[in-house]
Amino acid sequence: MVDVSTAALPSQVPPTTTALLPMDLRVVDHPHPHHHQQPPFGLVSQPHPTPTPSTACPASSESGSGPVIGHQETHLQQELVALKHKQQLQRQLLIAEFQRQHEQLSRQHEVQLQEHIKHQQDLLALKHQQELLEHHRKMEQQRHEQQLEKQQRE
Numbered sequence: 001m002v003d004v005s006t007a008a009l010p011s012q013v014p015p016t017t018t019a020l021l022p023m024d025l026r027v028v029d030h031p032h033p034h035h036h037q038q039p040p041f042g043l044v045s046q047p048h049p050t051p052t053p054s055t056a057c058p059a060s061s062e063s064g065s066g067p068v069i070g071h072q073e074t075h076l077q078q079e080l081v082a083l084k085h086k087q088q089l090q091r092q093l094l095i096a097e098f099q100r101q102h103e104q105l106s107r108q109h110e111v112q113l114q115e116h117i118k119h120q121q122d123l124l125a126l127k128h129q130q131e132l133l134e135h136h137r138k139m140e141q142q143r144h145e146q147q148l149e150k151q152q153r154e
Helices: 015-019 061-153
Strands: none
Touching: none
16 A cells, blocks of 8 residues: 555655645555445546656755745645645535435425325225215115014014
């Protein structure tokens, strides 16, 4: 596993410069490239820019390397700000996508609940109608039996 945040730095940059990078912003090569996950919701990650030869610090210990180190540190800080900005945009996109999906699921759930309530009301109406028909049938049966008894007595 190679930590690109330190491997890409020239040897004269103080180690405190890499300590400014949070761990979640450092790019690490994965040993199993087929396990690499795609960013969610169509977000595309940009490749980590590598320092160009003009911004790299010389390997010598000359006293004139101060401005180059300052330029490199400024460049790294600008990169860090850009990465943080990109991360914030991705976070906002994820939140927006989550909210969109949540609202869609809430609407679908509301529709399902309304359908369920309607089915329950229909079922109760059918049961009530069935009870009324059963009561009407019993009343007819009693009336018919009373008529038969009356006819038998006559």
